[in-house]
Amino acid sequence: MARELKQLFVIQRPPYKSENPKLALTHAMASQTAEIYLEDGESVVPTLAFVGDGVLNVLNNQQAMKHYGLSSTENHVQMSLLIDLRVLVCKEDLEARGIGEDRLADGSALGADMTIEVLPFSAIMAEMEAADQLLFF
Amino acid sequence: MATLTIGCFSSLVGSMSLDFAVKLAKAAKEKGHDVNMWVSGNGTMLSKKGQRAFKDYSYLAKTVEALIADGVQVTACEACAESRGFHKEDTMENFKRHSMDWYLAKCVVSDKVLHIGGE
Numbered sequence: 001m002a003r004e005l006k007q008l009f010v011i012q013r014p015p016y017k018s019e020n021p022k023l024a025l026t027h028a029m030a031s032q033t034a035e036i037y038l039e040d041g042e043s044v045v046p047t048l049a050f051v052g053d054g055v056l057n058v059l060n061n062q063q064a065m066k067h068y069g070l071s072s073t074e075n076h077v078q079m080s081l082l083i084d085l086r087v088l089v090c091k092e093d094l095e096a097r098g099i100g101e102d103r104l105a106d107g108s109a110l111g112a113d114m115t116i117e118v119l120p121f122s123a124i125m126a127e128m129e130a131a132d133q134l135l136f137f
Numbered sequence: 138m139a140t141l142t143i144g145c146f147s148s149l150v151g152s153m154s155l156d157f158a159v160k161l162a163k164a165a166k167e168k169g170h171d172v173n174m175w176v177s178g179n180g181t182m183l184s185k186k187g188q189r190a191f192k193d194y195s196y197l198a199k200t201v202e203a204l205i206a207d208g209v210q211v212t213a214c215e216a217c218a219e220s221r222g223f224h225k226e227d228t229m230e231n232f233k234r235h236s237m238d239w240y241l242a243k244c245v246v247s248d249k250v251l252h253i254g255g256e
Contacts, residue, residue: 005245019178020255023146023217027177030237037242044241133244135144135252 002041007031008131009046011054015073016064021057024048024137025076032083047131048080049088049124054137055097058089058116060105074105081107081114088127091120139248140171144240146255148179149188149195155180156195158253163200166209173247174204175240177214178255181221184213186229198229205231212239 009024028046035043050058057073064072080087089104104116119127128134143162147154155176162172176183183197190196205211212233213223228234244250 003245007241007244018256020146023178023255027237027240031241032238033236034238034241034245037239038245042245044245046241133250133252135250136254 003043005042005044005133006131007044007046007133007135008127009048009135009137010128011048011050011057011137012052013137014053014056015062016068020137021054021073022076024135025073025080027135028085029076029080029083031085047086047088047127048077049090049127051090051093051121051124053093055089055093055099058087058105059099059103061103077105077116078107078110078112081105081112081116082110084112084114086114087116088124089116089118090124091118093121094118138169138171140173140246141165142173142175142240142243142247142250143253144175144177144250145180145253146176146178147253148256149182149185149197151179152256153195154253154255155183156197158251159183159197159200159204161251162204162209162211166204166207172204172209173243174209174211175214175243176212177217177237177240179217179221180255181213181218181223183211184218184228184232184234185223186227201229201232205229210243214240 062072
């Protein structure tokens, strides 16, 4: 019997200060291979939602490789878009920090068709209500 | 009886979240539930063998060994562990190591998932 688990990964923490945002991204991306452990018809469909200080994770032009020698959180966001994960960002939290949509990561640089969805918090709340599981990072 | 999966990303020392997660797993098992436990990030410290008990630090090795012996699947993120220098030979006996997809797959087949998070 088909069974699709909808998970919403809610990222509230800023990048680089802790490992949490990258763990959220890498766990969500791992959905691509989770099926090797599952029965036929079972699947995981993760969505990423960045809220609060978490919106800082999706800024473009991150220079983590230059300064830390690490692949950037921006690159992880782009990879998520490349594998067709939905990436939601809270509109009010961007506005509160003076961040325009022109400053957000662009997955097309890696060939992604998906783009970041900037949504009002009410819409992100609706996504939370529609999810089977919420994972906070 | 239900299947419970607990994910925890906090370190063994420096936070009491992992302490709570392990004790919750023990309580759930004692009530007869099937329990899976996933540790990632700093939580992979739990997998390290040779932990030594000190009075002022969380000490969970004996509890974890008992949980594993009782059928709880306790699994560490292999990449998170390796990046911290916790290699297979450093890992507690029967403490499993997998990639992150193991956790997501367990979420699918569980009645409840408690994601306790990290620091």
